[in-house]
Amino acid sequence: MPDNKDKNPPKGNIKFNVSLSDEQKLAKAEILHHPYNFIIGNAGSGKTLLAVQVALDMFFKRTVNQIIITRPTVSNEDNGYLPGSLNEKMEPWLVPIRSNMRKVYNKPQILEKMENDENIELVSLTHFRGRTFDNACVIIDEFQNLTKQQLGMVLSRLGKGSTMILTGDGQQIDLKHRNDSAVHEVPKVKGSKFVYAVTLKDNHRHSALNEVLRLLQSYS
Secondary structure, eight states: OOOGGGGSOOOSOOOOSSOOOHHHHHHHHHHTTOSEEEEEEOTTSOHHHHHHHHHHHHHHTTSOSEEEEEOOOTTTTOOTTSOSOHHHHHHHHHHHHHHHHHHHSOOHHHHHHHHHTTSEEEOOGGGGTTOOBOSEEEEETTGGGSBHHHHHHHHTTBOTTOEEEEEEOTTOOOSSSGGGBGGGGHHHHTTSTTEEEEEEOOOOSOTTHHHHHHHHHHTO
16 A cells, blocks of 8 residues: 555655756746746747746745646636536646646646645636735736736735746637737736746747747738
């Protein structure tokens, strides 16, 4: 029978399964010194993988006590129509983050225990209101699908000793009115000493991706 200690999260410097690129390493160094971080990039730029690696590293080093994850759902952020518990309702939207977590740190038993112990908490955007996240790394994936009003609500949830990482792609806005996207608000705040904003350029997927995306964008 496996020892329960094998499932306990480790402490300290951890060797991850995926190494960050030079571009991602530079971004990580900045994230660690800013409470609000906007990581923007096309599909395949490694923005979600970067956010996950930073969050796990911060938790294992115990600079935060919890990892909070959410992702806006364009269907008015309401998961009530889906059956099951909140986690089960959130699951379809959070598959990419869970996939990146296992890619970065391939210890599914430990990650599962962290979720069960709420060291990793999946939170519906609806349930962000009224909460304050202290000593946490908060990941907002696909933030381009937040409205400008929702962005203000999300940013106001950050508590003491916490870091927020918002990842998004301005080319993948699913909102009915694209101009309502929170991604258009980033230039307004990027000059603040409390905000880090970067656009990742590298492509970590198929070598043809950048050219195909460029061609598609030229006709949009």
